[in-house]
Amino acid sequence: MMRGLSCTKMVIAGVAIILLILTGMPQQSSASSEALVCLDCHRQKNVHTNEGVAASRMFCISCHGKLESSLRGSGKQAVSLAVPEASFQGNPHQHVACVQCHTDVARSPHQTDTGAQCRACHTVHGEGPAHAPHLRVDCQACHYTHANVVFDATGNRIMLASIVAGQTSNQPAAGRVDHALQDLTGEQSCRRCHHAQNTVGAPASALPAKSVLCITCHPSPLAVGHPMFWLAGSILMAGLFLMLRFWFIGSVQGEAKSLHRKISLTSEAVWSSLFSRKLLTVLKTLAVDILLQRRILKESVQRWSMHSLIFIAILARFALSIFTGMLFSINPDGDLALALIDKNHPVTAFTYDFLGLLLLTGILWAAIQRFVLKPVHSLSEIKDNITLGLIGALVMVGFLTAAARILLSGVPANIAIYSFMGYPLSRALAVLPLDWRVVYPWLWYAHAIIGAAFIAYLPFGKLKHIFTVPMTYFLEEVYGAKKTDRV
Structure with a gap:
């Protein structure tokens, strides 16, 4: 009895061992063309430690460090895949394992389809570091x-000129094994694309980054940038200071002399309102x-409609810029963030053109109202004319600049068509x-200069009411001295 039980146990154990062996064996794919990933079976070194990086790189260098074992045929041209160790000296990647960048080479056949994947570790550029996201430019190109x-x-x-591109064009091909990186502290690397004879659809000169002042309409870095924006920002701040100074010329809650006391009383009233039941009234x-x-x-439905076209378009662009900047700072590789910083994305292109069209419609309506129809209640002042002229010029030059960008960069028609204003204009x-290549920088600077002038003029022209009216309504609620006839 005991002997039979022992035999049964041995049979069960043998079957279990056979099943474990069979289930643990790697399965050969039925498709002969499918690559076998080595790391599916072989244990990879821990490349998040210095020892693991060194071991992983030594494994690659055991072949790629020998010239005679690194020759491969690429068409009619022999290509050396021997990696010079000197190219890693002082390189930011000198302590990075090869497979962390070349993510698809550890397989059979031992070849890559995607090349080095920089974005496996790095995020895309925002508006600041490279003056623009450069979403259609490969990392290696810069x-x-x-x-x-x-x-x-x-x-x-x-992209960099590849081996094939080197054979079919007049440009020498990029080496496959050189890992040295360009010093990007200056604009020398920008000139490989940004010159008057370039064939990649780039402007003839590297343009400055957008300024934080551009955030009214565009996603922008939190930096002032070009000197013209410093000048515009300084004038804006001076104008706002003078505006606030004017507010405190009169008396505040009976105080008519001490500016310090006026500011103190105003601050006290504001903070007490924000932390009281008045907050709901203020929000309303x-x-x-x-x-x-x-x-x-x-007062007037017509006036409200005309005013709303301008106001809502500017407010929506501003809100979209703020949202894009916040989202990109939180999750720069997210699909929504990448779509919002991509001017060629269908949704982004359509939204920008639609809001620009609303703004242009409102400006043209206001111009016709003031200069053609001339109703009795409408007074055309020089401040109004300057304001309309600046906004109108800003929008029209903006559309021209966008059209020139589409034309210059060769955006495919199936993508550019969503820019329903810019694309037809680019065809014209x-x-x-x-x-x-030469004209586009001039258009860009024209748009930037008009935008800077618009920002600088805000506290002095008719548009200063975007500051004064909300402040007036707010203080009316704070002090409880509401004037229903004030608009």
Whole structure:
């Protein structure tokens, strides 16, 4: 009995061992063309430690450090895949394992489909570091020391001249093994694309980054940037200071002399209102009287409609810029953040053009109202004319700049069509015998200068009411001295 039981146990144990062996064996894919990933079976070194990085790199260098074992055929050209160790000296990647960048090479056949994947570790650039996101530019095109770049029309990408590109173009091909990186402290690397004879659809000169002042309409870095924006920002701050100074000329709650006392009384009233039942009333005023402009609507539906086209378009662009900046700072690789910083994304392109069209419609309506129809209640002052002129010029030059960008960069029609204002305009500009590589920077600077002038003029022109009216409505609620006839 005991002997039979022992035999049964041995049979069960044998079957279990066989099953474990069978289930633990790697399964050969039925598709002969499917690559076998080595790391599915072999244990990878822990590349998050110095020892693991060194061991992983030594494994790669055991072959790629020998010239005779690193020759491969690429068409008619022999390519050396021997990696010079000196190219890693002083390199930011000198303590990074090869497979952390070359994520798809540990397989059979031992070849890559994607190349080095910089974004496995790095995020895309925002508006600041490279003056623009450069979403259609491969990382290597800027960061590698090889200076020859080409435009791949099939993928709408700017990349280093590859081996094939070197054979089919006049540009030398980039080496496959050089890991030295370009010093990006200056603009020398920018000139590989940004020159008058470039064939990659880039402006002839590297343009400055947007300023934080541009955030009214564009996602922008939190930096002032070009000197013209410093000048505009200084004038803006001086104007706001003078505006506040004017507010405190009169008396505040009976205090007519001491400026310090006036500021103290105002601050006390504001903070006490924010932490009291008045807060709900203040929020209601913000929503109804400022955002929805109820007081203007009570006066005239036509005036409200015209004013709303301008106000809502600017407010929406500003809100979208703030949202984009916040989202990108939190999750720069998120799909929504990447879509919002991509001017060619269908949703972003359509939204920008739609809001720009609303703004332009409101400006044209106001201009016709003042200069053509001339109703009795409408007084055309020089301040009004300057304001309308600045906003109108800003929008129209903005559309021209966007159209020139689409034309210059060669955005495919199936993508550019969502920019329903910029794309048709770019087709019209295409008939002009102009070198858009040279013209585009002039348009960009024209748009920037008009924008800077608009920002600087805000506290002095008619548009200063975007500061004074909300403040007036707010203080009316704080002090309880509401004037219903004030608009």
